Amino acid sequence: MKKVVVLNASPRKNWNTAKMLKEAQKGAEQAGAEVEYIDLVNLNYKGCMSCFACKRKGAITNGLCAYKDELRPILEKILNANAIIIGSPIYYSFPTGMFRNLLERMLFAAGTYLKDEETGWSKRVLKRNIPTGLIYTMNVPENMMAHYNYDTILNTTEWTVKTIFGYAETLNSYDTYQFNDYSKYDCDVFDEKEKAKHRDKQFPKDLEKAFDLGKRLVEIE
Numbered sequence: 748m749k750k751v752v753v754l755n756a757s758p759r760k761n762w763n764t765a766k767m768l769k770e771a772q773k774g775a776e777q778a779g780a781e782v783e784y785i786d787l788v789n790l791n792y793k794g795c796m797s798c799f800a801c802k803r804k805g806a807i808t809n810g811l812c813a814y815k816d817e818l819r820p821i822l823e824k825i826l827n828a829n830a831i832i833i834g835s836p837i838y839y840s841f842p843t844g845m846f847r848n849l850l851e852r853m854l855f856a857a858g859t860y861l862k863d864e865e866t867g868w869s870k871r872v873l874k875r876n877i878p879t880g881l882i883y884t885m886n887v888p889e890n891m892m893a894h895y896n897y898d899t900i901l902n903t904t905e906w907t908v909k910t911i912f913g914y915a916e917t918l919n920s921y922d923t924y925q926f927n928d929y930s931k932y933d934c935d936v937f938d939e940k941e942k943a944k945h946r947d948k949q950f951p952k953d954l955e956k957a958f959d960l961g962k963r964l965v966e967i968e
């Protein structure tokens with residue numbers, strides 16, 4: 748049976764990002780995969796420690812980061828998966844620290860500083876692709892993506908994952924609804940009524956896209 752690991756890099760376990768990821772999980776399950784869903788907020792872990800254990804001559808890491816903390820067993824699961832899906836909110840223009848710390852550890856150990864004469868890029872460690880879905884949720888509406896350079900930031904992230912893991916796709920959910928009850932918060936930069944309209948009309952479509960992404964990633968391999 749195919750295995751998929753879903754990783755939630757939002758501190759909230761049941762909000763926008765989690766909802767998208769849970770739909771992606773359902774899609775992957777419908778395609779016949781066994782899915783493990785992980786809330787990264789439960790884990791105590793760091794980003795890359797720059798120890799370079801994975802770059803030492805003769806190091807046989809097979810892409811697994813050497814640093815031992817609560818993320819390491821998860822990185823091992825990722826390397827054994829047929830596909831992975833990572834979700835993150837956008838915080839100050841970037842995916843969360845939890846997401847960044849995961850990616851640093853996941854990608855650096857699976858990359859090399861050895862030149863691939865054929866491509867001119869770094870040689871790959873992984874013997875097969877691990878199709879990766881990247882799901883982001885954010886406050887800004889779609890038409891402000893380029894204005895805030897989010898498209899560049901998220902495209903660069905997708906490209907980086909693609910070069911090391913072989914395949915990556917991005918799905919964004921924009922203009923998300925942020926609180927249960929806007930009247931309880933000091934917040935007048937967002938129009939609650941417009942937000943609610945978007946949540947009721949567009950968010951269900953985003954969830955469908957997440958379902959399809961989960962299904963598609965399993966069917967790739």
Ligand SMILES: Cc1cc2nc3c(=O)[nH]c(=O)nc-3n(C[C@H](O)[C@H](O)[C@H](O)COP(=O)(O)O)c2cc1C
Pocket residue numbers: 757758759762763764765835836837838839840841884885886887923924925
């Ligand atoms: C600390 C913080 C920073 C944020 N910064 C941004 C931002 O720069 N751009 C944006 O579009 N949304 C920003 N947001 C909004 C979240 O990305 C958005 O509400 C997201 O859907 C939250 O995901 P969640 O529901 O899974 O927690 C920020 C939220 C928080 C808590």
